[in-house]
Amino acid sequence: MYKCKITVLKKTLQEDLVKEYVKDPDYGPCPVFEVGQTFITGGIFGNDMPEGFCSAAWQSLVMPVNVLIGGGKVLGFDDVHIASCADGNRPVIFKLERIEG
Numbered sequence: 001m002y003k004c005k006i007t008v009l010k011k012t013l014q015e016d017l018v019k020e021y022v023k024d025p026d027y028g029p030c031p032v033f034e035v036g037q038t039f040i041t042g043g044i045f046g047n048d049m050p051e052g053f054c055s056a057a058w059q060s061l062v063m064p065v066n067v068l069i070g071g072g073k074v075l076g077f078d079d080v081h082i083a084s085c086a087d088g089n090r091p092v093i094f095k096l097e098r099i100e101g
Contacts, residue, residue: 003042003101004065006050008033009082010093018089030085030092032057041065042101057085057092068098 011029018027032054039050047066049058064074064081074081079098084091 001042001101002069002071002098003040004068005097005099006039006041006053006061006065007095007097008035008037008092009095011035011090012093013090014088022089028090030054030087030090033092040099042069054085056087057094060084060086061094061096064096068096069101071098 011033013029039053041048041050047062049055049062061083064083067074068079068081074096081096082093083096084093
């Protein structure tokens with residue numbers, strides 16, 4: 001059985017979209033994650049969201065995490081996949097790595 005290591009690679013802010021659509025002047029990059037932060041998940045097909053993880057981001061990652069934990073390939077890559085959360089204004093970019101469990 002494998003596990004998946006999730007590493008926060010980048011936090012972004014789409015300033016043009018925020019300026020046009022968000023009315024909060026204090027709105028900035030994601031406040032949940034920090035670049036370099038890591039999480040490990042495994043269990044029954046990765047459905048155990050890591051403690052402290054954003055539930056909205058988890059929904060974006062759970063499918064590729066499950067593929068990696070199950071030993072499959074995500075978009076043709078063997079054991080690494082780059083993914084992002086679905087927040088269009090301030091997406092966070094993650095590296096997903098299959099590791100021995």
